Amino acid sequence: MTTEDDRADLVVVANRLPVDRVIGPDGSESWRRSPGGLVTALEPVMRKPDRAWVGWGGQPDLDLEPFEFEGSKLVPVPLSAGEIESYYEGFSNGTIWPLYHDVIATPVYRRSWWESYVKVNQRFAEAAAGAVEQGGVVWVQDYQLQLVPKMLRELRPDVTIGYFHHIPFPAYGLYSQLPWRRQVLEGLLGADVIGFQRQADAGNFQRSVRRVLHHTTRSNEIVVASPQDGESVSRVAIAKSYPISIDAQSYIDLANDPAVIARAKEIREQLGDPKTILLGVDRLDYTKGIRHRLKAFGELLQDGRLQVGDATLVQVASPSRQRVDAYAELRDEIELTVGRINGDYDTMHHTAIRYLHQGFPREEMVALFLAADVMLVTALRDGMNLVAKEYVASRTDNTGVLVLSEFAGAADELTSALLVNPHDIGGLKDLIMRAVEMSPGEQSRRMRALRRRVLDHDVEDWSHDFLSDIDKIRRARRDTAK
Ligand code: GDG
Secondary structure, X not given: OOOHHHOEEEEEEEEEOOEEEEEOOOOOEEEEEOXXXXXXXOHHHHOOOXXXXXXXXXXOOOOOOOEEEOOEEEEEOOOOHHHHHHHHHHHXXXXXXXXXXXXXXXXXOOHHXXXXXXXXXXHHHHHHHHHEEEEEEEEEEOHHHOOHHHHHHHHOOOOEEEEEOOOOOOOHHHHOOOOOHHHHHHHHXXXXXXXXXXXXXXXXXXXXXXXXXXXXXXXXXXXXXXXXOOEEEEEEEEEXXXXXXXXXXXXXXXXXXXXXXXXXXXXXXXXXXXXXXXXXXXXXXXXXXXXXXXXXXXXXXXHOOOOEOOEXXXXXXXXXXXXXXXXXXXXXXXXXXXHHXXXXXXXXXXXXXXXXXXXXXXXXXXXXXXXXXEEEEOOOOEOOOHHHHHHHHHOOOOOOEEEEEOOEHHHHOOOOXXXXXXXXXXXXXXXXXXXXXXOHHHHHHHHHHHHHHHHHOXXXXXXXXXXXXXXXXXHHHHHHHO
């Protein structure tokens, strides 16, 4: 039972709790902090007292009471195996994810998935409503929970609501395909502040709101008119960009760690000391442009512009959403392509592509960043792409080259990278060669500018900027209520 006293001043609501359940050999149960990016991003926020996090515990049918973890309260939301299939794998990752990433894969519109999404969003909204104190703040995270802001406002009109959208918001021409386009926009507009990665995403959202709901927008503001007791009452919602970032200092610390530096050297040696190591690090996802990257690299070997032994591509593709069909198919395609390229070009001593379908600890990732001369981020569409920022933060000696897709949110900030349209395979090949051949002077000039941006705007700035806008609204409301 939640009492008035243990309700939190700030509640984060996300699909997943920030912890994983571990069962010991003796059957004992404990929780471990999960390694995900969102957990790191919200760490400075959760460190403060009086915070709670509402989310799913990561296993089906886990119906648990709220519990304390590292000073904050965690409120588990149960999901059945069927709901994981329909709400999470289905509507979230089979409908919204491909639609919002410019239909790189075909979105599936299934009414039963939508019904499950509504039901599960309602459950999250109720859990949040029970966890937040009078006049508190709820911060909803991401596309799995787009209906929560409106549902929560209906349950708790006293609460100030924020929503952050980690993925792109598509142009109206694509968004309008969604059979539930009106309900989703109304759901999001339940929030007082709706945050996006890029200004272009906020612009796309505003245009959809004008076209579908006929609300007026001006600059970052949307006038939301809603009928109340027969009269139309309007309020203003903010929709603007708050580009997410990383905890840059933690990457610098790892990059300066002698064990990580030694490991980077070892990785180079184990790959046969090629002149150039190129690196890709992605969840295995069709949005990340892994196929385009492999094609460009394979053609460079075929053309003789790169030689095995001189250049090696390391591709980490961490396992992701393996029960969704499009992901299983993509894995087969990638592994076929890697096998073909390696079959054609490997020698007894050297491999063309070292492909790793595995997850690694953060230390190993930073060792890879240190070992890599060229980082390839060739996403076809990406909300931000944190890997690009992590690579830059780790390059403390200002060497290395970042090749970055224009279609990743990070391209708005990291303008000193070599920016590329990954659909243009010829252009991508030329840019990879430019990266491989770049002089130390140019590398250093570019890397310094990139590092300045990432270090000046880290993840703490992101949450601070968002929560200050929320706080302004909360204070204005309190003043009016006086
Ligand atoms: C979504 C949006 C947006 C990956 N493999 C391993 C590993 N990772 C880490 C990376 C990075 C994170 O996972 C992935 O973040 P990205 O931003 O690159 O991409 P998404 O997972 O698609 O994230 C994206 C983000 O949300 C935040 O708003 O930027 O656009 O799609 O931190 O390093 N980490 C470890 N082992 C791995 O094998 N330790």
